[in-house]
Amino acid sequence: MGSVEFEGLWDPEPGWLNTASYGLPPRPAWEALQAALSDWRVGATSWEPWDESTIRAREAFARLVGADAGDVFVGSTVSAALAPIATALADGSKVLTDDVEFTSNVFPWKVHEDRGVEVVAVPGSELVAAIQPGIDLVAVSAVQSSTGVVLDLSAVIAASKKIGALVVIDASQALGWLPLTVDGIDALVAHTYKWMMSPRGATLGYLSPRLQERCRPSAAGWYAGADVHGSYYGTRMELAPGARKFDQSPAWFSFVGAAPALELIEQIGVETIHRHNLELANEFRAGLNLPPSNSAIVSTSLPGAQEAFEAAGIRAAVRDGKLRASFHIYTTLADVHEALTALKPLT
Ligand SMILES: Cc1ncc(COP(=O)(O)O)c(C=O)c1O
Structure with missing residues (x-):
């Protein structure tokens, strides 16, 4: 099964690059929770x-x-x-x-x-x-x-x-x-x-x-x-x-x-999610002239990155003085490119 079949199960506002803080619920989880809350x-x-x-x-x-x-x-x-x-x-x-x-x-x-x-x-x-x-x-x-x-x-x-x-x-x-x-x-x-x-x-x-x-x-x-x-x-x-x-x-x-x-x-398969997440994380890394890695979390020192992301409405984190961006199954290539555009003046 490819991840494409599962697109549309999430409703992220563009620019959520912070799954390492919290992940966004897929629709079946959201709906089950709403039903329980109503009851x-x-x-x-x-x-x-x-x-x-x-x-x-x-x-x-x-x-x-x-x-x-x-x-x-x-x-x-x-x-x-x-x-x-x-x-x-x-x-x-x-x-x-x-x-x-x-x-x-x-x-x-x-x-x-x-x-x-x-x-x-x-x-x-x-x-x-x-x-x-x-x-x-x-x-x-x-x-x-x-x-x-x-x-x-x-x-x-x-x-x-x-x-x-x-x-x-x-x-x-x-x-x-x-x-x-x-x-x-x-x-x-x-x-x-x-x-x-x-x-x-x-x-x-x-x-x-x-x-x-x-x-x-x-x-x-x-x-x-x-x-x-x-x-x-x-x-x-x-x-x-x-x-x-x-x-x-x-x-x-x-x-x-x-x-x-x-x-x-x-149902989606961890292997599929793994592939998707690394593809996007490495696309982001390439845009910052970083070598590819094996992680869905990208951590890098880039002075001014936090402010640039905030100005562009991109939600990531700062940990230990470094920018931390994370990429999951609902993250899109558009999210990555928007983030890179926001950081362009700093690179
Ligand atoms: C590696 C790791 N473990 C655990 C947690 C959360 O811990 P707890 O469940 O004790 O609140 C976090 C939260 O950021 C984490 O990054």
């Missing part, structure tokens, strides 16, 4: 139909990353999803990360410093070489939020395997455009509101069976019960098997939007 407004339904979306989102996510749905949990944010893993680390453990890592994958480890957990941060280009005996866990993004750098995941997995370190991947800037599976990974979490084009508040995660055994489901509530509807009251606790015991009770409307968005990504 909510007048009390037309009980909540269980909304929760069906959580189940669909879990299953679509599992298929997307090549996992068993029984090893996938739902939550609200990346940092909260990582917290139970951090709690499972032994006192004095060493966690390795990238020195520009987004803090939702840094602070969950760092809050354990008082019991000797140490977070070591190195430049991304040195990360694989730094995976040496003494490191217990590597926590890193598949695609860096501020720079767009794509992780050499197979090298990280190979180096970690050699020393027995756990691999924890934040795929929030990757899933939805970068082909990725959980093979060789111990935990992978992703917030869906960027490249998976969902409302904020729907996070999904994979936990390997060996890590599930080590972690305490510290956020367990009624939704983590083996029988969800039989777990509302009282002190008897029977948690769900597998990763579902790590579920946080879902933000219904976020998942109502997430399920159709994830299913649409599957």
Whole structure:
């Protein structure tokens, strides 16, 4: 299937180059959410139909990353999803990360410093070489939020395997455009509101069976019960098997939007989205005399770029003093050319 068949499923105002901040909903997600909001407004339904979306989102996510749905949990944010893993680390453990890592994958480890957990941060280009005996866990993004750098995941997995370190991947800037599976990974979490084009508040995660055994489901509530509807009251606790015991009770409307968005990504195909996004990102790079790259996020120092974009009505971001432009399935060649025209006087 080509991306052309799916054109018209989004309604972006021209010039949205900021999916790395948040993605735009495809029509099926938008319509499902509006329908749920209408029902909510007048009390037309009980909540269980909304929760069906959580189940669909879990299953679509599992298929997307090549996992068993029984090893996938739902939550609200990346940092909260990582917290139970951090709690499972032994006192004095060493966690390795990238020195520009987004803090939702840094602070969950760092809050354990008082019991000797140490977070070591190195430049991304040195990360694989730094995976040496003494490191217990590597926590890193598949695609860096501020720079767009794509992780050499197979090298990280190979180096970690050699020393027995756990691999924890934040795929929030990757899933939805970068082909990725959980093979060789111990935990992978992703917030869906960027490249998976969902409302904020729907996070999904994979936990390997060996890590599930080590972690305490510290956020367990009624939704983590083996029988969800039989777990509302009282002190008897029977948690769900597998990763579902790590579920946080879902933000219904976020998942109502997430399920159709994830299913649409599957329908279009990540490979197709990947090709489209790189084509546009590299067209943009060529216009700035930058060599082609493998990322849907372009980060570059160009003094005055922010002002030029603002004047032209182009919405991108500035991260770490650099312009960050991102390109997704609904971005068009016209968007790219408009952006390049706005930057022309600066290049
Ligand atoms: C790599 C990455 N992870 C996570 C998040 C969001 O984190 P959280 O879900 O904890 O709010 C972002 C937001 O920019 C991000 O870029």
